[in-house]
Amino acid sequence: MKRNKEFGGSIEVICGSMFSGKTEELIRRLTRAKIAKLNVEIFKPKTDTRYDESAVVSHNANAIPSIPVENSSAILLYGSDVEVIGIDEAQFFDDELPDVCVKLANKGIRVIVAGLDMDFTGKPFGPIPALMAIAEDVTKVQAVCMKCGAPALYSLRLNSNPNKVLLGEKESYEPRCRVCYNEDKASY
Numbered sequence: 001m002k003r004n005k006e007f008g009g010s011i012e013v014i015c016g017s018m019f020s021g022k023t024e025e026l027i028r029r030l031t032r033a034k035i036a037k038l039n040v041e042i043f044k045p046k047t048d049t050r051y052d053e054s055a056v057v058s059h060n061a062n063a064i065p066s067i068p069v070e071n072s073s074a075i076l077l078y079g080s081d082v083e084v085i086g087i088d089e090a091q092f093f094d095d096e097l098p099d100v101c102v103k104l105a106n107k108g109i110r111v112i113v114a115g116l117d118m119d120f121t122g123k124p125f126g127p128i129p130a131l132m133a134i135a136e137d138v139t140k141v142q143a144v145c146m147k148c149g150a151p152a153l154y155s156l157r158l159n160s161n162p163n164k165v166l167l168g169e170k171e172s173y174e175p176r177c178r179v180c181y182n183e184d185k186a187s188y
């Protein structure tokens with residue numbers, strides 16, 4: 001049974017701070033789709049080479065093979081028989097990503113997008129807010145604040161690099177709750 005074609009496509013967004021479990025949740029949903037014998041493809045931006053050139057890898061080392069792509073429209077070129085598409089680190093894609101996801105969903109594909117909703121200054125990040133607006137389902141996950149242990153929605157940058165894009169891990173970022181983020185953030 002090919003459920004997705006029968007019931008129509010959809011867009012799901014998984015968003016939150018760094019270390020909040022976005023990639024884990026994406027991998028969980030895609031693994032279940034694979035168990036259901038659906039045809040699954042996973043994409044990530046070519047720029048994100050942190051853990052692996054091609055695989056999508058979570059902070060606790062769960063991994064799933066993926067295709068690194070230069071830009072969002074490249075996703076449209078892959079497999080006409082795809083039923084489920086996963087996209088990780090979506091904040092790094094261009095502003096065409098929402099239109100690309102709509103085209104895919106209108107073809108009957110279940111599209112699951114994971115990405116940071118806010119950058120280190122607390123501002124909306126790339127195409128994620130637009131995707132949240134057009135999605136059937138939005139899941140916002142939270143990390144653990146590394147200062148007080150409360151649920152964390154912000155990614156605090158630990159250095160003074162002012163660039164919006166700065167790939168990194170624990171050496172460069174820590175999750176913070178609202179109170180601790182406001183105490184600790186530099187004057188951006």
Ligand SMILES: Nc1ncnc2c1ncn2[C@@H]1O[C@H](COP(=O)(O)OP(=O)(O)O)[C@@H](O)[C@H]1O
Pocket residue numbers: 016017018019020021022023024025057058059060142143144145146175
């Ligand atoms: N402060 C933290 N809060 C929550 N999880 C953390 C934290 N620091 C490390 N982790 C680890 O990160 C994992 C989530 O990783 P991942 O799914 O890659 O997150 P994201 O994609 O949102 O950055 C958790 O299961 C946990 O093992």
Ligand SMILES: Cc1cn([C@H]2C[C@H](O)[C@@H](COP(=O)(O)O)O2)c(=O)[nH]c1=O
Pocket residue numbers: 017018019022023050115116118119120121155164165166167168169173
């Ligand atoms: C907040 C913030 C993050 N980044 C980078 C840092 C990491 O390489 C990724 C996020 O990875 P994760 O899977 O969500 O942990 O984004 C950035 O470039 N700019 C920022 O403001």
Ligand SMILES: [Zn+2]
Pocket residue numbers: 145146147148149150176177178179180181
């Ligand atoms: Zn806190």
